[in-house]
Amino acid sequence: MIYGQLWRLVDLHMTNVKIKWLIYTVLVGLIPVLSRALIWGISQNRNMDFLNAADFVAFGLILHISNINEIEHFIDREKSWKTMHNGISIAFISFYSVLFACSLLGQSNPGLINVRSITYFSIGLSFVSFLISFTVYDRISKIEQIS
Amino acid sequence: MTAAVIITGSILGVIGIGFSVWSIINTRKRYYEEFMSTRRKRREKD
Numbered sequence: 001m002i003y004g005q006l007w008r009l010v011d012l013h014m015t016n017v018k019i020k021w022l023i024y025t026v027l028v029g030l031i032p033v034l035s036r037a038l039i040w041g042i043s044q045n046r047n048m049d050f051l052n053a054a055d056f057v058a059f060g061l062i063l064h065i066s067n068i069n070e071i072e073h074f075i076d077r078e079k080s081w082k083t084m085h086n087g088i089s090i091a092f093i094s095f096y097s098v099l100f101a102c103s104l105l106g107q108s109n110p111g112l113i114n115v116r117s118i119t120y121f122s123i124g125l126s127f128v129s130f131l132i133s134f135t136v137y138d139r140i141s142k143i144e145q146i147s
Numbered sequence: 148m149t150a151a152v153i154i155t156g157s158i159l160g161v162i163g164i165g166f167s168v169w170s171i172i173n174t175r176k177r178y179y180e181e182f183m184s185t186r187r188k189r190r191e192k193d
Contacts, residue, residue: 146185
């Protein structure tokens, strides 16, 4: 009963588009992070890192690529908004590419790159990407409600 | 290296969060305007 009420509350505030985004994009994007956490949890000797920059880079890339795909199929009325979000997503994808290169360099040559700072940087950037992606899907769901 | 990462991260973070907040406010404003305009049209029709 409580579950039903909770679900009704979620359903009132979150439309179908946003729930799909949360499940198909955010949850799927977080699979590398969650898998690593699971493997770290069951490992006997904790030699591996709990957080890795590459996992968060993958999460950010998935969010921005899904943003570009969703904007591509959105109605033609909002041209400037689409251009703005496409540009931001492309900029973030290029930042993630640099971060990914840095994390690979850090793994092969630990003295060259500060791996910890790159990891924290990618975590922060993926949080920002999550916010940006939320704004895209929020707008899409609102426009769909109107039309 | 760490300072450069912190500075770049802060700049990108501020830009990203600021843009997200602006985008959400803009969407709400737009949604409200469209909602009011639809309601006005419906009332005029009635």
